[in-house]
Amino acid sequence: MTQTLIEAQITTAKARSRLELGVHWRRLDAEAHLGYRKGKRSGVWFVRWRNHHDGANYKQASVGIANDINDKSAEGTLTFEQAVTQAREQVTRSRIEAAAHAAGPPPTVRTAVETYIRERNARDSRRAGREVRSDAGHRLRRYVLGQEKRGSQEAVQAAPLAAVHLHALLEDDLLTWREDLPVELKSTTRQRLISDxxxxxxxxxxxxxAEQKKLNPTFPSIVKDGFKAERIDDDDEISVARDNQVLADAQIGTLLRAAREIDDEQGYEGDLHRIVVCLAATGARFAQVRRMRVSDAQREEQRLMLPGSYKGRGGSGGSVPVPVGEDVIEVLLPAILGRPKDAPLFERWSYKQGAASMIWRKSERGPWKKAELTRPWHAIRDRAALPEAIPYALRHSSIVRGLRNRLPIQHVAKLHNTSVKMIERHYAKFISTALEDLARAAVVPLVPRHGENPVGHG
Structure with a gap:
C-alpha cells in the first residue's frame, strides 16, 4: 500500500454514528489495519494485514458485528476494543503460520510425541539393561498417535490432536482431546496420560x-495453562451429576439460609454468604468466581460477567454474561458500592496470631484462596441437613435447571463455560426428560370420541 493511511474515528459508537456509509480504517501496526464497514442498518469489523513471508499482497478476514449502540460488552457484537483484540489475534496467527511454513516443515504434536516416546524408550532400556518399551509410549500411541491392529487389540485411529502444528496449538485443542477420551478410562490412567x-x-x-521459538513464544504458556484448565474441567467428570447432587430450588434456598447463619456466627461479615449466593445463581466454578472483579457485577443490567476457565474458554472479551435476579444483586451490593472497579469482587479477612499470644486477630482483606470454602461448607451443609451436598451441587443444579427450563444445550454449555459434549455426556438423562416434555407439549388429540366427527369433517 503506497498511499498514506487516513485513520478514521471509529473507537466509540458515537463517533462511528457520524461517519458516512462505507469503509473506514484504523492502524494496528505498520502493515495491519482494523476496518469498519458502515452499512445502512449496522456496521461490521474486519481486518487486513500483510505477512512478511508470503509476498506483498494484503490478506483480509471478517472479525464480527460492531456494537453501534454503546461501548459495553454485548453477546453477538463487538466493541472497538474487543474488535482490536480479535483482529490482532487473527493477524498474529496468520503471521506465525506463514513464518512457520517458510522455516521448513513445521513440527506437529505427532512428531513431538514420537520423539518423546523414543527418548523414554531409550531411557527405560538403559535402566533395565535391555530393550524395553515404556508405558508412556503405550498410552500415547493408543490415545494420541493411533496404532494398527495387534493380536487381539483392535486398530485405533489417531486423535485429531496428533495432526495439529505446534505453532498453531491452542488450549481448546488440548481440551477437546481430553473430552474425547473414553469415559470408562480409569482416573489414574487418565492422569498419567495427561502427564505424558x-x-x-x-x-x-x-x-x-531459534526461528521457531521466535515465531511462537506463547507455546510453553499454552501447554501450561491448557492442562491447568483441564484439571478444572476434570471436576465436571469426577463429580458426575448424581441424583443426590441435583438440588431442588427449595433445597438451594435452605443452603443459602444456612450460609447466611454460618456467616453471622463465624464473623465473615457477609463475605461467605455473598460468594455462596453467586455460586448458586450462576452455576460457576469456585475457580471462576474467585477471579471476578467489581466491574463484573453489572448492577443496572442485572448480570454477572464470569471469567472463563483460563485462556480461550470465556467467549467475547474472555467473560460469559449470566443474567441474575434483583435478589442476587441486592446481596452483592456491599461488595460493589464505593469500591474500585478492578478490585476483587469477593474478599474475606485473613487472620494472624499475635506474637506471644494465643489470640487470632484480623490481619488484612484479600481474595479467597483455592481451598478456603471447604471448612465453612461443612458447617453450611450440616446446618441445612444436606450432609451429602458438595459445593459442586450448586453447579450441577444450575445446569439441570437450564435444561429443565428448555434452554438450548448450546446456551446451557456457554452459560456454564463448558462444552456441549460434556453436557451431553454427563446430563443425558435430564436432556432426555426435557426433550420429552417439549414433545409432550406438542401432543394434540387425534382419536375422535364415540359419536364425534373427525377433525376437519364437519
Missing amino acids: LKAGLNAAWPRLS
Whole structure:
C-alpha cells in the first residue's frame, strides 16, 4: 500500500454514528489495519494485514458485528476494543503460520510425541539393561498417535490432536482431546496420560529452532495453562451429576439460609454468604468466581460477567454474561458500592496470631484462596441437613435447571463455560426428560370420541 493511511474515528459508537456509509480504517501496526464497514442498518469489523513471508499482497478476514449502540460488552457484537483484540489475534496467527511454513516443515504434536516416546524408550532400556518399551509410549500411541491392529487389540485411529502444528496449538485443542477420551478410562490412567502428553510437548520446546521459538513464544504458556484448565474441567467428570447432587430450588434456598447463619456466627461479615449466593445463581466454578472483579457485577443490567476457565474458554472479551435476579444483586451490593472497579469482587479477612499470644486477630482483606470454602461448607451443609451436598451441587443444579427450563444445550454449555459434549455426556438423562416434555407439549388429540366427527369433517 503506497498511499498514506487516513485513520478514521471509529473507537466509540458515537463517533462511528457520524461517519458516512462505507469503509473506514484504523492502524494496528505498520502493515495491519482494523476496518469498519458502515452499512445502512449496522456496521461490521474486519481486518487486513500483510505477512512478511508470503509476498506483498494484503490478506483480509471478517472479525464480527460492531456494537453501534454503546461501548459495553454485548453477546453477538463487538466493541472497538474487543474488535482490536480479535483482529490482532487473527493477524498474529496468520503471521506465525506463514513464518512457520517458510522455516521448513513445521513440527506437529505427532512428531513431538514420537520423539518423546523414543527418548523414554531409550531411557527405560538403559535402566533395565535391555530393550524395553515404556508405558508412556503405550498410552500415547493408543490415545494420541493411533496404532494398527495387534493380536487381539483392535486398530485405533489417531486423535485429531496428533495432526495439529505446534505453532498453531491452542488450549481448546488440548481440551477437546481430553473430552474425547473414553469415559470408562480409569482416573489414574487418565492422569498419567495427561502427564505424558504434557511432558512430551514441553520436551519439544527446547528442540525447536531459534526461528521457531521466535515465531511462537506463547507455546510453553499454552501447554501450561491448557492442562491447568483441564484439571478444572476434570471436576465436571469426577463429580458426575448424581441424583443426590441435583438440588431442588427449595433445597438451594435452605443452603443459602444456612450460609447466611454460618456467616453471622463465624464473623465473615457477609463475605461467605455473598460468594455462596453467586455460586448458586450462576452455576460457576469456585475457580471462576474467585477471579471476578467489581466491574463484573453489572448492577443496572442485572448480570454477572464470569471469567472463563483460563485462556480461550470465556467467549467475547474472555467473560460469559449470566443474567441474575434483583435478589442476587441486592446481596452483592456491599461488595460493589464505593469500591474500585478492578478490585476483587469477593474478599474475606485473613487472620494472624499475635506474637506471644494465643489470640487470632484480623490481619488484612484479600481474595479467597483455592481451598478456603471447604471448612465453612461443612458447617453450611450440616446446618441445612444436606450432609451429602458438595459445593459442586450448586453447579450441577444450575445446569439441570437450564435444561429443565428448555434452554438450548448450546446456551446451557456457554452459560456454564463448558462444552456441549460434556453436557451431553454427563446430563443425558435430564436432556432426555426435557426433550420429552417439549414433545409432550406438542401432543394434540387425534382419536375422535364415540359419536364425534373427525377433525376437519364437519
